[in-house]
Amino acid sequence: MTAGEFKNWQAVQEEVRRRIHARIWAPGEMIPNEQDLAEEFGCARATVNRALRNLSEAGLLERRRKAGTRVALHPVRKATLSIPMIRKEIEDLGQSYGYERLFYRRGTPPEALLRQLKARENDQFVRVKSVQTADGAPFVFEDRWVNLTTVPGAAEQGFAETSANEWLLTHAPYTEGDIAFFAGNASEEVAGMLRCEAGAAIFVIDRVTWDNDRSITSVRQYFRPGYRMQTSI
Amino acid sequence: MTAGEFKNWQAVQEEVRRRIHARIWAPGEMIPNEQDLAEEFGCARATVNRALRNLSEAGLLERRRKAGTRVALHPVRKATLSIPMIRKEIEDLGQSYGYERLFYRRGTPPEALLRQLKARENDQFVRVKSVQTADGAPFVFEDRWVNLTTVPGAAEQGFAETSANEWLLTHAPYTEGDIAFFAGNASEEVAGMLRCEAGAAIFVIDRVTWDNDRSITSVRQYFRPGYRMQTSI
DNA sequence: TCTGATAATATGTGCAGACATATTACCAGA
DNA sequence: TCTGGTAATATGTCTGCACATATTATCAGA
Structure with missing residues (x-):
């Protein structure tokens, strides 16, 4: 022994x-x-x-x-869950991936969001809404703001063909991020996008990322009803 | 340089x-x-x-x-989120913690759950339902099965005063676990327990733990409406 | 051209020793 | 009794070296 x-x-x-x-x-x-x-x-x-x-x-x-x-008295188990990259997740399911940009317009985020982003005076933003589909059925609807001042390339990119998440991952590395998971009842807009009943319980992820103290993007992702985020511990 | x-x-x-x-x-x-x-x-x-x-x-x-x-081409960001120990979470909010056992009875889990647990022939189980409160208001409602064969101490314990989660943490260490997060609409029972409207979107966690290949417990936790699970990445 | 053995190479890890650093325990002096 | 300085100690980390191991590249032979 x-x-x-x-x-x-x-x-x-x-x-x-x-x-x-x-x-x-x-x-x-x-x-x-x-x-x-x-x-x-x-x-x-x-x-x-x-x-x-x-x-x-x-x-x-x-x-x-x-x-x-x-x-340790209370073994704080840490579940490490990889931030879902939707395309990969769908392809791993053996389903065909689709992306569609629904909305693209410059503008100013609401006051509360600006504060959360720690945005600066003259930061320019663009709002992008999109859906990603699995075998044609809606999988995620996302509503995103991208800081054009810190990610100038985003303006030319436009996210018409590639999802912002994917493009940003390889073109605008971030150093920090906050992420929150919660449940919400589908609004009319969300229900329409995900083709489900209004009021259905939707798994939602809020994510904000920074490059040091310069905000990159803030995104809210609504997953199709029944979505489960899983991991092992 | x-x-x-x-x-x-x-x-x-x-x-x-x-x-x-x-x-x-x-x-x-x-x-x-x-x-x-x-x-x-x-x-x-x-x-x-x-x-x-x-x-x-x-x-x-x-x-x-x-x-x-x-x-890395696609930096797979890993969010490490500590499995919430409810009492600590509530006390950290500066609120008073409460626990109430609502149901305690031996029985056999449904077939599907037995399979998921990889349960053995003669395993005995007990079902425990409870709520944990913050400043008197419901915070989590949980529905749990505990394997009495692998955790014999659980039978005497009874979980009348202490939450099963807390007791198990220090008395039945686990080696592996599966965890899933999703959103669900509150059933009548859940709505009653959390004192909210039926159909409200509820953040739910399913967790199963094993000591090597012996199942310990399976639990489903329903969080109060508006609950957000947060972390940094 | 294909196949399998072999060499080359980058990371993975072990060891012994040394010093750095945080934290505790202790003790002298007020 | 309280306080501040000092010594003791366990972990944190660096170094230089060695060998292990996985994987690739190469090349001879069929």
């Missing part, structure tokens, strides 16, 4: 996992320091460090200098 | 980020190998490795042995 056969960091990580899981090290409890573990496992401290650091990033351990390492 | 002042991995990471961002290294393009970068930055290869590995985990780079490192 305590022989020195944990020679790589994955093995060390698995052994630590096992001990936490088997409650040999109970939640909230301190575990031995890296040096001792390294001796026990018969490996270098760096190897133990790598394993423990990984588990700490995963939320299973809490580490603080000098204070030591303890088993 | 190319002087050797990138002595720690964070600095290297930032410099690489900057170059990707400034399109010195464009999407899809190969970047120099670790050895060359180490020489350029005036640090050890391990330091460069740490930085690049981190960026690769973040989805900005794609690395393959021998093939080298390239800038």
